[in-house]
């Protein structure tokens with residue numbers, strides 16, 4: 181029987197099981213199985229997946245994220261805020277501003293302290309990618325998909341595709357409470373026109389700096405929040421002339437609010453909370469499909 185220490189953390193209810201790779205190493209071939217198992221609320225710990233906090237040769241720290249189905253994602257906004265909180269509070273990083281490496285590149289984190297603990301974090305998420313070849317999605321790779329008509333389940337929808345290092349498709353709706361999250365979400369997630377799958381977001385515009393947001397995540401299904409998805413939603417709202425670029429936009433997610441600005445320089449700033457839930461020991465059988 182093998183064990184590892186974990187910390188459960190969440191960003192607006194989007195929770196992951198975090199493992200400190202500076203102190204222990206999990207078997208690479210077991211990572212998808214460990215992610216599936218720890219995420220299970222009945223037989224595991226309960227989360228939207230697994231996040232590894234690792235040494236990096238390019239940044240202060242590296243983050244790897246695995247969804248609850250065991251697939252590896254390339255970025256995770258809520259995860260980045262929790263990683264920033266963890267490494268600062270555990271003295272892995274001493275500065276308040278530092279770099280985090282993800283599979284889709286480097287981002288800059290800034291932690292904000294209250295009473296000796298990190299209450300919220302700002303992440304510079306970098307520039308969104310809009311070309312179909314960057315999402316990736318089918319079609320002319322040098323074109324964008326902004327207000328594009330796509331058919332799913334026999335119905336036509338106007339959609340916008342944005343990559344934040346991971347793929348997102350945004351549907352605008354009149355009433356967020358009636359968004360077809362669990363009916364349309366899984367269909368779009370696995371649509372063949374998205375060769376790497378896609379995170380599916382629904383957005384209701386409130387005004388030029390406020391929107392409601394719900395998400396069906398690639399590899400995790402409905403989650404309480406999605407940081408990269410909220411950034412993609414703000415980009416899509418600006419591109420569709422619904423919100424104002426350069427204005428900080430409040431995104432109301434199921435789990436709470438994120439504050440996001442698409443700056444005139446082109447990068448996306450995301451500010452929001454990060455919380456520690458608990459720590460513990462996880463037990464598993466090495467070398468087996470656990």
Ligand SMILES: N[C@H](CCC[C@H](N)C(=O)O)C(=O)O
Pocket residue numbers: 194247252253254255256257258259346347379397398399400403405406407408409
């Ligand atoms: N919840 C994460 C997104 C995970 C993305 C993952 N579902 C994928 O891209 O496969 C966030 O806060 O950005």
